[in-house]
Amino acid sequence: MEVLPRFSNRLLSLSSINPNSKSLITPFFHLQFCQLPTSNPLPICPNPLKTTRFFSTKPLNSSSSSPSPLTTRAGWLLGLREKNQQKLPDLVKAGDPVLHEPAREVDPNEIGSEKIQKIIDDMIKVMRVAPGVGLAAPQIGIPLKIIVLEDTKEFISYAPKEEIKAQDRRPFDLLVIVNPVLKKKSNRTALFFEGCLSVDGYRAVVERYLDVEVKGLDQYGQPIKVDASGWQARILQHECDHLEGTLYVDKMMPRTFRTVENLDLPLAVGCPKLGARKISS
Numbered sequence: 001m002e003v004l005p006r007f008s009n010r011l012l013s014l015s016s017i018n019p020n021s022k023s024l025i026t027p028f029f030h031l032q033f034c035q036l037p038t039s040n041p042l043p044i045c046p047n048p049l050k051t052t053r054f055f056s057t058k059p060l061n062s063s064s065s066s067p068s069p070l071t072t073r074a075g076w077l078l079g080l081r082e083k084n085q086q087k088l089p090d091l092v093k094a095g096d097p098v099l100h101e102p103a104r105e106v107d108p109n110e111i112g113s114e115k116i117q118k119i120i121d122d123m124i125k126v127m128r129v130a131p132g133v134g135l136a137a138p139q140i141g142i143p144l145k146i147i148v149l150e151d152t153k154e155f156i157s158y159a160p161k162e163e164i165k166a167q168d169r170r171p172f173d174l175l176v177i178v179n180p181v182l183k184k185k186s187n188r189t190a191l192f193f194e195g196c197l198s199v200d201g202y203r204a205v206v207e208r209y210l211d212v213e214v215k216g217l218d219q220y221g222q223p224i225k226v227d228a229s230g231w232q233a234r235i236l237q238h239e240c241d242h243l244e245g246t247l248y249v250d251k252m253m254p255r256t257f258r259t260v261e262n263l264d265l266p267l268a269v270g271c272p273k274l275g276a277r278k279i280s281s
């Protein structure tokens with residue numbers, strides 16, 4: 001899920017930046033494109049990765065024998081060496097059938113296999129490089145029920161305090177959930193803008209439950225149960241939706257869809273306010 005903290009790129013250690021990412025941009029340059037909006041009390045930073053690119057987006061380990069000077073320069077700045085680079089799967093974008101069809105359950109006996117472990121590893125790397133706070137296997141083209149999510153204290157610290165509080169956003173360690181089954185634990189809901197790495201460049205308001213429980217298996221095949229609330233509950237719902245072939249745009253509030261550049265413009269007349277609200281049971 002593309003609910004990025006402001007300045008998130010600045011938080012990535014240089015060594016963690018994937019040279020193959022299409023969104024190669026230096027942390028330094030990112031800063032000027034991520035001014036804090038002031039008009040919206042709950043803004044989310046435009047995806048820094050959609051801003052003007054200073055360097056070629058061509059993968060550094062491209063098969064081309066003559067990398068562009070700009071690409072070479074980026075590699076030099078990041079201290080990367082071609083021989084250490086490993087290509088990660090591309091993020092699948094909206095429109096690809098894999099994002100619009102239900103994913104298959106993973107055979108519990110296969111979770112320990114090299115194949116599934118590699119998928120999980122790739123998902124974690126892709127999520128962190130993007131960067132995002134959650135990812136579902138279909139987003140790297142794998143139609144299996146696997147999700148990963150993570151929100152760090154450091155990431156959150158770059159969001160405005162009032163936003164963190166309103167969203168009930170708290171850090172949590174990396175979670176890998178295979179065959180997740182999500183259940184709401186209350187009728188409390190909240191409306192906030194959210195985005196998706198597979199629909200990058202856009203945001204829309206989505207109403208989500210504030211309290212959920214997710215059961216499944218961890219990356220070792222052991223049963224796992226997660227009780228989540230607030231922003232973590234939103235991420236879980238977003239990622240579990242992916243496994244049903246549902247994108248946030250399939251359940252967004254009408255007339256709230258917008259580009260990240262227009263995120264701070266007022267909501268249309270008649271749209272409900274952002275924040276928590278109760279719904280009748």
Ligand SMILES: [Zn+2]
Pocket residue numbers: 001002195196197198238242
């Ligand atoms: Zn998503």
